[in-house]
Amino acid sequence: MIDPSDRLRVTRDEAQALAARLLGDMEAVAAAREGANVDDEHDPEGSTIAYERSQLDAVRRSALDRAGDAEAALARLADGTFGRCERCSARIGEARLEARPTARLCIDCAS
Numbered sequence: 001m002i003d004p005s006d007r008l009r010v011t012r013d014e015a016q017a018l019a020a021r022l023l024g025d026m027e028a029v030a031a032a033r034e035g036a037n038v039d040d041e042h043d044p045e046g047s048t049i050a051y052e053r054s055q056l057d058a059v060r061r062s063a064l065d066r067a068g069d070a071e072a073a074l075a076r077l078a079d080g081t082f083g084r085c086e087r088c089s090a091r092i093g094e095a096r097l098e099a100r101p102t103a104r105l106c107i108d109c110a111s
């Protein structure tokens with residue numbers, strides 16, 4: 001039985017740090033926009049900033065998802081359900097868990 005706890009903690013911590021940094025970037029973008037006092041609808045610069053902000057938010061959300069997946073996998077390790085498929089309860093293959101320790105489904109249910 002592999003123990004991916006350390007890897008999962010690193011994944012979670014890195015993803016959370018990235019999300020926090022992106023939030024800071026988004027605030028900086030928002031502050032820059034306020035300073036420039038641009039009109040989103042009529043100023044082409046404004047829509048660029050809005051776009052940039054939504055891109056940052058998308059990356060931030062996927063980082064938060066990764067952190068959540070890693071956290072959930074750590075919880076499964078703690079309660080002994082790690083490595084069990086959530087749908088059919090079969091054992092998830094070691095190779096799959098090795099490649100993707102946050103996997104919730106066995107290869108059959110996932111495909």
Ligand SMILES: [Zn+2]
Nearest residue numbers: 085088106109
């Ligand atoms: Zn399954």
